[in-house]
Amino acid sequence: MKFILITLAAIILFFVFFSIIPTFISFMAVFGRSSYREYSEELLANSYYAPFVGKISDARDRLLATECEHTECVSADGTVLSGRLFSPGRPNTVILMHGYRADPECSVSTPAGIFLDLGYAVLIPEQRAHGKSGGRFTTLGIREGDDVVAWRNLLEAKGHRVAAVYGISLGGTSVAFASDRLAGIPLIIDCPFISPEAQLKRMCAKMHLPSFLIIPPALVFGKLLAGEDLGKAVTGPLSNARAPILFLCGDRDTTVSYGDVEKMSSVCPGSVGLFTAVGAEHACSCLASGEQIKELAASLLSADSSVCGKMQTAESRPFR
Numbered sequence: 001m002k003f004i005l006i007t008l009a010a011i012i013l014f015f016v017f018f019s020i021i022p023t024f025i026s027f028m029a030v031f032g033r034s035s036y037r038e039y040s041e042e043l044l045a046n047s048y049y050a051p052f053v054g055k056i057s058d059a060r061d062r063l064l065a066t067e068c069e070h071t072e073c074v075s076a077d078g079t080v081l082s083g084r085l086f087s088p089g090r091p092n093t094v095i096l097m098h099g100y101r102a103d104p105e106c107s108v109s110t111p112a113g114i115f116l117d118l119g120y121a122v123l124i125p126e127q128r129a130h131g132k133s134g135g136r137f138t139t140l141g142i143r144e145g146d147d148v149v150a151w152r153n154l155l156e157a158k159g160h161r162v163a164a165v166y167g168i169s170l171g172g173t174s175v176a177f178a179s180d181r182l183a184g185i186p187l188i189i190d191c192p193f194i195s196p197e198a199q200l201k202r203m204c205a206k207m208h209l210p211s212f213l214i215i216p217p218a219l220v221f222g223k224l225l226a227g228e229d230l231g232k233a234v235t236g237p238l239s240n241a242r243a244p245i246l247f248l249c250g251d252r253d254t255t256v257s258y259g260d261v262e263k264m265s266s267v268c269p270g271s272v273g274l275f276t277a278v279g280a281e282h283a284c285s286c287l288a289s290g291e292q293i294k295e296l297a298a299s300l301l302s303a304d305s306s307v308c309g310k311m312q313t314a315e316s317r318p319f320r
Contacts, residue, residue, distance in 0.1 A: 059109035082132035083125035090121035097171030140196035145177025176234035179241035250280025
């Protein structure tokens with residue numbers, strides 16, 4: 001009996017020190033509030049954005065030179081969110097949701113340029129737990145879906161017509177979670193996660209970490225600290241979405257699963273297809289295939305899906 005108790009205590013201590021404590025630290029690092037990295041061409045040049053540094057810098061400079069006004073809204077849970085509206089005098093507006101821990105001026109500057117060229121104003125919110133927006137934790141898209149709806153409501157209350165919503169990476173996941181509440185609004189969802197839990201598992205696999213020790217405590221911390229079930233998947237809202245939706249993904253994207261994006265497109269009744277950007281890694285579709293995506297976006301927003309219907313849904317074999 002004594003041996004059994006000692007063994008049990010040893011197992012519990014092992015689990016606490018090698019699973020719960022490291023997972024808590026990792027949870028805070030992944031989900032807790034963090035500052036943006038200061039924009040740096042040198043930093044971009046040492047990442048998979050290297051081929052597009054010039055494009056990103058030019059798009060960012062153009063965006064920062066565009067007339068804008070600061071705006072705020074309050075989400076469903078009371079979190080105060082911050083954003084900037086560019087070309088505010090235009091009546092038709094596109095909402096652009098940036099990626100995880102990404103400087104909005106860098107993350108969505110290229111798609112912002114596309115929509116500005118097409119004659120739209122663009123609203124670029126800062127995601128919760130990012131920048132000037134409130135919130136202690138990101139939920140990798142779940143509560144951020146409520147935030148997308150809050151921004152839509154604010155714009156409409158101010159007399160703007162929301163012409164479309166675009167999201168990239170975390171932003172794409174946010175839009176996907178909101179998709180069933182954005183009826184009639186064209187959506188462009190770029191390289192989203194299928195669920196926070198699935199993305200955590202993918203991160204564990206890439207870093208060769210034991211997911212069976214990390215994921216269960218992470219789900220508990222998600223419920224206790226962030227107040228959300230991180231197992232929720234975007235396929236639920238997408239299957240009930242009543243809006244035209246264009247999906248984007250790079251054929252070299254190893255951050256998200258190309259197969260998962262295919263699944264999202266397949267369950268969505270309003271999907272106009274999945275555009276595969278050749279040679280694009282994660283969050284690089286608009287950089288690698290900007291002119292093609294601009295044509296698709298123009299078609300989608302004009303309620304003419306003929307161009308989208310003719311597009312190549314898989315221009316090359318997905319890398320992963």
